Amino acid sequence: MHVPPRLILATRNAHKTAEIRAMLGDRFEVLDVTAFPECPHIEETGTTFLENARLKALGISARLDGWVLADDSGLEVDALDGAPGVGSSSYGGEEGNDVLNNLCLLVEMAGNPKRRARFRCTMVLARDGREQAHFTGVVEGRIIHEARGAHGFGYDPLFIPEGCDKTFAELGEDVKNTLSHRSRALAKVVGFLTNDCPAK
Ligand code: ITT
Numbered sequence: 001m002h003v004p005p006r007l008i009l010a011t012r013n014a015h016k017t018a019e020i021r022a023m024l025g026d027r028f029e030v031l032d033v034t035a036f037p038e039c040p041h042i043e044e045t046g047t048t049f050l051e052n053a054r055l056k057a058l059g060i061s062a063r064l065d066g067w068v069l070a071d072d073s074g075l076e077v078d079a080l081d082g083a084p085g086v087g088s089s090s091y092g093g094e095e096g097n098d099v100l101n102n103l104c105l106l107v108e109m110a111g112n113p114k115r116r117a118r119f120r121c122t123m124v125l126a127r128d129g130r131e132q133a134h135f136t137g138v139v140e141g142r143i144i145h146e147a148r149g150a151h152g153f154g155y156d157p158l159f160i161p162e163g164c165d166k167t168f169a170e171l172g173e174d175v176k177n178t179l180s181h182r183s184r185a186l187a188k189v190v191g192f193l194t195n196d197c198p199a200k
Pocket of ligand 1: 010011012013016044071072073074075088089090096101119152153154155156180182
């Protein structure tokens with residue numbers, strides 16, 4: 001019987017876990033740190049997605065055996081010089097409050113015709129407390145003027161990916177997972193674990 005390798009996500013964001021689990025299907029057994037109450041909260045003190053993904057991956061990998069994958073991600077808006085960026089999860093002033101974050105973004109963008117933006121996801125893969133590789137995925141798009149759609153999380157109701165006329169929140173998880181920054185980074189992780197990894 002084939003036993004899929006275990007991948008532990010260094011995240012407490014249930015939406016990230018659900019998306020990654022759906023994208024990996026039965027190729028990996030996907031858990032996140034909520035299954036390991038002994039794991040500490042990792043402070044995200046970095047100034048880049050890569051620094052924060054490293055802090056999370058190495059902090060958890062130092063305590064758990066096996067493959068650990070961290071995802072640090074966010075929205076970069078050109079008209080706001082790349083904000084909210086690494087501060088995406090607390091842009092509205094309260095960590096993880098999507099409603100406030102979206103409201104804050106709409107206020108900052110009010111009256112601004114320059115709507116170009118992108119989601120960026122940086123993933124760090126670690127094992128035995130050491131980084132094995134890192135990967136980035138990006139999806140370009142634009143910010144609309146009012147929230148649309150009920151699926152997804154975070155800024156999904158305000159973001160239309162390039163080539164589409166619906167927001168990620170309207171498109172739903174299955175379509176989002178074929179286009180998203182997270183799916184693009186994850187495809188590289190899978191390629192590495194399947195083909196390139198010396199420590200398989
Ligand atoms: P962990 O650190 O525990 O993984 P987190 O939600 O704090 O969870 P981040 O620090 O990477 O994760 O912040 C990600 C924020 O960026 C998230 O809260 C959203 O506001 C935004 N974001 C990232 N990916 C997104 C996506 O696919 N759709 C919508 N918003 C997204």
